[in-house]
Amino acid sequence: MADPTSLEADADDFIKRAQHFENAKDFDLAVFYYAEAVQAWLNARNAGSTNPDILTLARSYTKRAEELVEKRDAAGSAVKVPQQNVEVERAKCLLNEALEADEQDNTVDALNLYSQAIEVLLKVRNETNDREFREKVERLARQALERAEALKSAVKSPPLSKASCTRTSSHRSRSGEGGNYTRNELRVLRKTSTINGREYLPFLDVIDSHERFAFAQPFMDQHGLIALSSKQRSSFVKWVRPSDFLNNPTMIITVSCFPIRQTCVTDCSFVASMAVAAQYERRFKKRLITNIIYPQKKNGEPVYNPCGKYMVKLHLNGVPRKIIIDDRLPMGYHDELLCSFSTNKNELWVSLLEKAYMKVMGGYDFPGSNSNIDLHALTGWIPERISIKSSGTNEFDADREFRRLEKRFHRGHCLVTVATGLLTPEVEQRSGLVPTHAYALLDMRQVDQTRLLLLKNPWSRTRWKGNFSDLDTEHWTPEMQRKLDYDLNSARYVDNGVFWIDYKSLLYFFDVFYINWNPELFPYTTCVHSEWSASEGPRKDVYSFANNPQYTLEVQAKSQAPVWVLLTRHITNKNDFAHNNEFIGLVVYKDIQSRKVYHPNDPVPLKDSVRINSPHCLIQLVQEPGNVTYTLVVSQYEKNVTIQYTLRAYSTAPMRFSPIIDPYTVTKTMNGEWKGETAAGCQNYANFHNNPTFELVWPNNEADNQVLVEVRGPRDFAIGFTWDVVSLTNSSPLNTARSLSTGNYRRGYTMLEVAGLSGGRYKVTVATFEPLQEGPFILSVKSTRPLTLSRLQ
Template identity: 50%
Template structure:
């Protein structure tokens, strides 16, 4: 669920000493909506000195559509050229998605050679396929600087009369005026561009639910490589029809500080477990149903395709890479575990009793979480057992529990 927020602005726009606009504007000077919408967005983001973002973030703020990021050159994310193009072609022409694409880091020489701006977003205006050739029509939002590679307006070798007619493109007319619009093959886009940003229509989904929560930075360790006990977790239960269903979960980190946007240091993700909705304590026990990639974007989309009818239950775990905040503990036990106090596991009956032992009293019944952390080169574990109780706890009372396999 998305809520529209009114933003009040005046009609003053920044200009230089010659009266030229220093903001976005339409080539039709009688149109002001582009400049006014940008001003409203800049006000929300803290002013015209906004450090910048990407088109996924911007379109989500302006439309509320669901953002997705497809990395074309990532070691962590599988990318299929054919499957991705087919999906983009079908969904674009059905009006389900808005598409932008962005270049990555490149040298000034490379940018000049290919007519591309490094780390810059382009709008996708059209997608076509003709006799096995796949094309996208892109627009540089600057309304100038176009692609200089194959099938550019000055390429005299690649074009055929049939293809020009199919795409309704006249290279000679295009040479007279650079409006930033050009055609590029899908193969060249995959080679010279870095990422594709998708903004999906929420109308595709009949059901939706939204939860606003917070994660206290003082909870848990800096890294959650070994324990997820302090991570926010949610139980997701889906009543799936016989034909299957698609479930998308969008994690959005709220940003309220302009410096936060500028630094861009927070890496978040969402990990999905099939544990019947039970809490997950260890990252790999059980192995994730869908593991997340930690990215420094405020949005992370997880897509699940469910097959077979009935109830599907998952545990959703919010994860963050290396929190920078100070860690505070309610209870801290300090001691040493070496030499005579390192008694080994229960197989060593004579020395096992020399292991560190801590005793604590609980005044009332309730859930209890105990964590033992050690250096990664050692496998550790512990046992908890009841020494004495006040009154009869009955057969359901706690007696003894082990942390399980040493890890």
């Protein structure tokens, strides 16, 4: 739960800041901080504060903010930073990194950085006519020179030139070694590091925390400028850096959802994701936004970099990855940014975070996404999709979901967005809602019998027009306004895209909840990164799971424990992301008797997910006390391409997770055919012995041979086979059965796996259930030891 005392302290701090900016005639920031203080007081009240003055304070400063809104136009527009000031700030950045290298006894790097800083400062000194400013610059240059001269005496060889510096000015290519990854996992992670033709390596704290951000010249991304969307191109004038249009560029003024505004980039789900993450960080004091943007101060707070280089950590293709960007942003005809931005003047984090994600996604011409995907990329939190509209495979329990989400939301366990589906123009106009659009969920309340949700449109405008909108005088009674700390009159004057909507209306007009769960709810987690080749197994796995990746998950629960399993398919190009033609799913079995699962419905699965064309598929289980072994099967619908994936398990109980690996070292395959008299039918028919028969020979005297025999035939045929001993070389085999069969005849595929067998000769007779069913089949025999396979008839 949020701490009311901490939230009240935030409010007091915001009031001080608001008053400071009001005195400085910066009415934009003053209004912002007054509004943030009011929100902090209301959050404190919701969190259980007993302060009797909270509502009075909130109303008083709301009124003050409204008064300042009228004065904002008189504040004037920002003046860009003089170029000489920009260059001095760049030199300071170089000096800071030089000092850091100096403290770490990295003399070569320190000398190179001091030299670059001196070069920039001397250039500024020679170009300025301001005597006081020139003296300030000379002092800085002299200090840097003195330290550089002192360092030179500590090294025998002269400092490296800029061209031979060991620290490069751009993002270096580096193989992702380290961790406890297997060779196969490293291969998979390397392969999916290349996304849309650019490499995004895993983020390694030890190395990447020392990324270089200071340069003598403004940093330019080696990948070039990001592709613009057609809508951006129609209004585009130029690329600008923050110092070109802001007088005091700042990374983050205060983390808040309210200043975030989407413009012409079609990424509402990502902007909504930034909004709920910012709201969470503000409310629960857990860094979700501020911990993924670099450079940072020593306290972890991201800072504006006058050199123009930034690094963003995003969760992509199974691991956190580093995204390097410069600070160039698209500007339009009317000096407006053609990307999402913060309405707080000088604040940059919204635009730069969006730019990093758009770079990975192939450009600002974003094909669209959903907040499950985007929030997972931002935070790594576990994505769950809940369809509101009931269907044959989904029954939505409105009461249960509201109670569950309200409880979890206020405890800080999850982030939530909602999305509309297709709406007719008439419904769109009447409701005020945008079709196929994501909205951030900022609050959930139940007042008496009325359930309400507070939503934010990423556009920061265009609100709901129905029940509990600012147009509704019937439901907004004075008592309801008091209980929700809502002022109907004030709301009518400002359309910031934030609105209350009743739960019943939301269920009618919206299609889906996107929930991302805090992984810290689960003390135990484990994962594997792997690949499933398109050549392994049939295109459809309706009849056989023999070639599907399978895993064993053993959970030891002393009390009831949730067990969640997330399958994430890696995506490496925009077209795949846009069209999502690959459908994935998970099938879970509990305490099966066999080594692995071969038949999808035998045994009956505990959980069988719908095959979905989303990168994420989540299975949620609740385990009762005791030890349980789950078998997890990765599935695809109509497998067309090789996929790379991450399978991650979460639980509140200890667990062991491992792939199921075939023990077989030898494989023999023969093609056969049922035709004429060899299409003799099953053992119920007198001519069963006329069916195709094969001999299998182990030329050894061992007592523990193991074999897997598989037959694949036409899907219209129910097929099976018998296994009979002809002769044995060991008189004491572990398995003494003389005759075995596949049991029930199955369509398209059947198998028999047997262990503890003696060396010797065995006969396999392959049949269809009904006679006179003619067609081809494939017999495959896998063994732990060398064998021969031949046709008898």
